[in-house]
Amino acid sequence: MAHIMIIDDDLDLLKLMRRALEKVGHTITVQLDSSTVNIQAINQCDLLLLDVMMPTVDGFTFLRSNRNQIDIPVLFLTAKSFEKDILEGFASGGDDYITKPFSIKELRARVEAHLRRETREKQYRLNDGTISADLIQRTFYCLEKPVNLTASEYDICLLLLKNKGQVFSKEAIYTSVYGFDGEGDSQTTITERIKKIRHKFSAYHEQPIQTVWGIGYKWLNDPSNRF
Template identity: 50%
Template structure:
């Protein structure tokens, strides 16, 4: 079961897609306009189906607006079949195209395939707003698709805080979690590591680690 959002100005299309995808056990929300969509609610969806040609804001513009906010697959529903349109859409962050008219069986299969791939990828990744993504297998941090040059200790601190987003940790707690009780350094080194991490992340325009004065640090996401 997945949470899906479908945006299309044709009610007949919305009814067809909603009925078809609900047969696969998904929770489907439909909207006839992007104006009906709350940006903050987008993070709750596992996949978005988006029409391109709509009267208020077209799908291209909306995709560009939300791509940095959501990490889920975005699939265009469109009658546009020109190669230039397809290339442009994929270039701004879409994951796939489904051309109208379409068979509902094909749409269901495409949605299932994208959700299956996402589950495989997210099993070993941790993603946040501002296109921050941790590759938990390779122990690497990426921002906007670019690898951040972190030391092993810096990465471990980032991952620990990110896994516990919103929770405040003292320097002692971070030190014990990352280096263990038998670490060879003093927990005051955590402040230095945090300073270095912030400097590196600021180079990518993000500042997810906040100081809670008199207490410690937390990852805001």
Template identity: 50%
Template structure:
């Protein structure tokens, strides 16, 4: 159902999480060394679980480092229930806390609730890092500042962002955005992407990457 990442330095806790969520139909990757997460491709995960108390790097610090790379919910697993810990964690970009020890039912229910909310939000909003798509309004904003894209430029960006990480040739982008009956040809994609990059660069953002000899992707 969903692709989840769980980070905890206790193997027994990771085994419990994997068992509970695997039975619920989810795919779970478990990591016991928090610093390894910094070198992972995190955009494929639908939700991330982070233990708070870990050696070398605690969950708060790890959340702070990865939050700009992911839009998915981040939930802390912690034995700490003190109010200042909750405030600290939410301030670092977390979405919720699950207090240890937790039951199987609670873990499944809390995760499923966040996944449902995420699906509802993405019907109208798509976020990739600092770039926010208003899907119904066909508008991109960065830090609440609208980016003046043409209709074609917006459609190209939305297509690439919805398929983040995948590489598409200019022919495939043209076909997917404009259809087989488009009035131009795939060479216009190069010019559109050039214009998109120039507009996003004014906000110090460069999410459209060229994969030489193949095409483009949204990082």
């Protein structure tokens, strides 16, 4: 069975979730505050349940700051159900969310679904054809040669690569990279960043990012179709 970490400042809910998941054979580690959690300890688990509303660092901010180092599925625990909040969760790097209050059956079902779906090896490098991303060095490579991306260009590429085939609007990409407090124009900024990213990858005869007209951008599923 799986090793699951739960980060939530509600002690009663932590106890409830722990009992519910241990009852079906999982090993559970609980934490009350995301700001004190060691990233290495997270990566030793198979799945993270992360509360959104916490007093020190909220779940969205925590994951957005650390997603490039966290190599396991993350399910948000949230009392929010508005579309904007759900989109922010996905833009922060979350794989799914569970809206409070939830039933024990729903909790177990969502956890099991993501554990079945999770096939990623524990690694700090993502590979896609001739392109790879080193999550520790925050560097993309083509044919093992580093691509000279800026920090924001790297974050855009990583978001798309980690969600290969999923289409993201310019606004969603902007929010993921710059947050809701970003002061630039999301349409212009992302258009310019994508243009520069494509120019840098074209030097290696690669074009991994596809425009989906009227919607946004996605990372191509099939490396053989690039360029």
